[in-house]
Amino acid sequence: MAKEIERKFLVSGQRWRTFADEGIAIRQAYIVAQDDRSLRVRIYGNGQARITLKVGHTALVRDEYEFEIDRDEAEDMLRHAIGNVIRKVRYKVPHEGHIWEVDVYEGVHRGLVIAEVELASIHDEPELPNWVGREVTGESQYSNQSMALGISEGARLHQLA
Template identity: 90%
Template sequence: MAKEIERKFLVSGQRWRTFANEGVAIRQAYIVAQDDRSLRVRIYGDGRARLTIKVGHTALVRDEYEVEIDRDEAEDMLRHAVGTIIEKVRYKVPHEGYVWEVDVYSGAHRGLVIAEVELTSIHDDPELPNWVGREVTGESQYSNQSMALGTSDSARLHQLA
């Protein structure tokens, strides 16, 4: 069973950009969204598309299953989106043996920047880069699902960032 173990942080400043790759644009939509599970479709700016199922009640550890799908089928699935389509650019930033993913949101969530780090164990304790701010793991307003469904206050999120 595939497990996703990740921590999320607000990003402070632009220092991370010095170490980031060129980034890839992502559009994502939720086809099914419930409290403990979701079905998401993502379309990447490099031509890939992926379907993801996430199951679990906690933000730190969830079951996650991903499969590559046809881009045209993914585009068609966007018609069935629950809520709004999330738009962001994801950058990969290596730091002290971990690869951080920094999401810079556009559209309705323009101005929000969140960093995630995937872990292999809940006991992993990565060195935090000096460009991350407050940890927001488990704060539902910072989940993509909440943002897509409009259950988070976008203006408030940007004030906190």
């Protein structure tokens, strides 16, 4: 069983772009969304597609099962999405032994930029880059699921400059 352990932060400024890769476009939608589990589909700009099941009550640690799927099947699954399809560009940014993923949202969430770092243990204390702001781990309005379901309109208003 795979465990996802991650922390999320708002991003402050543009300094992260100096160290970022070229980024990849992502379309993401939820097929099932409940308080303690979700099933999502993602289609990447490079043609890959994945389906992911996440189970757990905490934002810091959840069980995660992810599988590559056929792109045409993923496109078909988007038709069954609940809520909105999220569009974002994800950049990978190395910093002090960790790879940070910086998501730059488009559409209704344009302007929102969130950095996530995956950890090997809940006891990991990664060195925080000087371009991250307030930690938002566990704040539901910043979860992709909440944004897709339209219950986090306030998230885009709480950005750092």
